[in-house]
Amino acid sequence: MSGQLYYSAGRVWAMLLRYLYLLRSSWPRTLELLYWPTLQMLIWGFMSQFLYSNSSYVFRAFGVLLAAVMLWDVLFRGQLGLSMSFLEEMWARNLGHLFVTPLRPYEWVLSLLSMSMIRVLLGILPAALLAIPLYHYSIFSIGLPLLAFVAVLLIMGWALGLAICGLILRQGMGAEGLAWTVVFTLSPISAVYYPVSTLPGWLQHAAWALPSTYVFEGMRAVLFTGIFRADYLVTALALDFFYIGLGTAVFFIAFHNARRRGALLQMGE
Amino acid sequence: MVAPAVKVNNLVKRYPTATAVDGISFCVASGVTAALLGGNGAGKTTTLSILLGLLLPTSGSVEVLGEDMLHHRYRVLPRMNFSSPFVDLPHRLTVRQNLLIYARLYGLSDRRERIENLARDLQISAFLERPAGKLSAGQKTRVALAKALLNDPELLLLDEPTASLDPDTGDWVRRYLEEWRARTDATILMASHNMSEVERLCSEVLMMKEGHIVDRGSPQALINRYGRTNLEEVFLHIARESRIELEPVK
Numbered sequence: 086m087s088g089q090l091y092y093s094a095g096r097v098w099a100m101l102l103r104y105l106y107l108l109r110s111s112w113p114r115t116l117e118l119l120y121w122p123t124l125q126m127l128i129w130g131f132m133s134q135f136l137y138s139n140s141s142y143v144f145r146a147f148g149v150l151l152a153a154v155m156l157w158d159v160l161f162r163g164q165l166g167l168s169m170s171f172l173e174e175m176w177a178r179n180l181g182h183l184f185v186t187p188l189r190p191y192e193w194v195l196s197l198l199s200m201s202m203i204r205v206l207l208g209i210l211p212a213a214l215l216a217i218p219l220y221h222y223s224i225f226s227i228g229l230p231l232l233a234f235v236a237v238l239l240i241m242g243w244a245l246g247l248a249i250c251g252l253i254l255r256q257g258m259g260a261e262g263l264a265w266t267v268v269f270t271l272s273p274i275s276a277v278y279y280p281v282s283t284l285p286g287w288l289q290h291a292a293w294a295l296p297s298t299y300v301f302e303g304m305r306a307v308l309f310t311g312i313f314r315a316d317y318l319v320t321a322l323a324l325d326f327f328y329i330g331l332g333t334a335v336f337f338i339a340f341h342n343a344r345r346r347g348a349l350l351q352m353g354e
Numbered sequence: 355m356v357a358p359a360v361k362v363n364n365l366v367k368r369y370p371t372a373t374a375v376d377g378i379s380f381c382v383a384s385g386v387t388a389a390l391l392g393g394n395g396a397g398k399t400t401t402l403s404i405l406l407g408l409l410l411p412t413s414g415s416v417e418v419l420g421e422d423m424l425h426h427r428y429r430v431l432p433r434m435n436f437s438s439p440f441v442d443l444p445h446r447l448t449v450r451q452n453l454l455i456y457a458r459l460y461g462l463s464d465r466r467e468r469i470e471n472l473a474r475d476l477q478i479s480a481f482l483e484r485p486a487g488k489l490s491a492g493q494k495t496r497v498a499l500a501k502a503l504l505n506d507p508e509l510l511l512l513d514e515p516t517a518s519l520d521p522d523t524g525d526w527v528r529r530y531l532e533e534w535r536a537r538t539d540a541t542i543l544m545a546s547h548n549m550s551e552v553e554r555l556c557s558e559v560l561m562m563k564e565g566h567i568v569d570r571g572s573p574q575a576l577i578n579r580y581g582r583t584n585l586e587e588v589f590l591h592i593a594r595e596s597r598i599e600l601e602p603v604k
């Protein structure tokens with residue numbers, strides 16, 4: 086038996102398999118994964134085509150809005166992908182079964198992160214590929230920096246997702262709406278579609294405290310000047326490191342408290 | 355001397371507004387079927403949850419299969435399991451998918467063979483490919499039992515194992531549990547309201563009331579002690595009388 090192992094890839098795979106079975110069991114859910122990123126890409130693609138001949142900002146780099154919308158979706162889908170798999174266990178009232186097995190909470194978290202990555206790929210990749218024949222724009226033209234941007238945003242999404250899951254463990258299912266809404270409060274100050282300098286001075290301080298701001302500023306630097314800002318990447322990763330630590334702490338403290346309150350057996354709709 | 359399967363000493367669980375378990379102590383010998391018996395709010399499910407490691411006690415100690423459950427639960431979780439009709443398996447997965455996932459969580463290598471054997475024994479082969487949410491209460495109970503027996507547990511904890519079952523299915527489940535325990539020499543600890551079930555299955559009964567163990571003994575010993583004809587009458591007597599103080603387990 087593998088129960089005494091501190092970490093078992095088999096147990097992480099078991100949980101990942103559970104989420105993949107769930108995804109496979111419902112084609113509308115799979116379709117929904119593709120639907121929103123593709124729709125966003127279509128809207129912003131047409132908008133970019135229009136602005137290309139009417140705006141000097143878009144004229145400088147056609148893909149500046151399309152790349153922004155796709156990268157924003159990495160952050161949003163990364164957080165939502167984690168939170169949705171977590172919520173599946175809440176809706177199924179399954180924690181009581183899971184945590185009488187040798188499954189460690191951190192193995193569960195690893196499976197949630199893996200599933201989030203799969204959901205991001207399933208959602209964003211088709212939209213990114215579709216943009217190539219439709220608008221003659223490939224986000225992959227950003228090159229290797231794209232990998233760094235995606236990694237930073239994914240980690241930030243996980244940090245946010247873990248903190249939200251912790252709050253749901255603490256507050257119960259009444260807080261599930263946070264999974265869909267919290268990330269959007271970060272959108273205006275992440276400078277997704279406009280430079281940080283557009284924001285009022287006092288808000289710029291808040292903006293520079295978010296890893297996402299460095300990604301979107303860094304993306305514009307690559308697209309407008311061809312320069313990759315390594316300093317932005319280092320700062321973004323340092324902030325990611327801080328936030329993922331914070332999110333993990335919130336989650337595990339909430340999990341421990343749920344064991345103390347007896348919520349693992351009762352948690353559900 | 356064989357170590358007890360379960361040893362609980364001075365266990366307390368307090369919530370901000372209530373005390374669910376108030377200093378209980380008991381042992382369950384290896385290889386027996388024992389029951390926690392009591393009305394609603396007596397502390398049965400709280401006690402089971404602590405034994406499973408799902409709930410942290412306020413104080414006290416819990417040893418399960420010779421291990422300190424509060425500090426080393428991962429040493430013992432692979433050797434025990436749990437079933438309750440009140441905790442469903444995920445509805446959208448098929449029965450086979452659910453069982454495969456739990457088999458993997460327990461690290462079983464012969465997963466498919468184990469599931470086929472259990473499915474045959476518990477008569478669930480016909481609906482292995484059906485979503486767990488589309489089963490009847492009786493089918494769900496048998497599937498939950500299959501999940502609980504996947505890892506050949508040495509200790510099986512059951513919460514109201516035949517609740518909401520018709521008499522025929524309930525009898526089938528009881529007979530299966532009797533045969534399974536005799537065949538494996540495992541220990542069963544159940545929480546139940548069903549007196550006839552406890553009389554039939556259990557050699558040891560712990561009567562709980564308001565977070566305390568108020569009496570204990572074999573069903574027949576309890577019936578004789580209270581001068582009653584069955585366990586239900588004993589239960590009603592205890593539920594309506596003041597509790598009897600017992601010495602803690604040494």
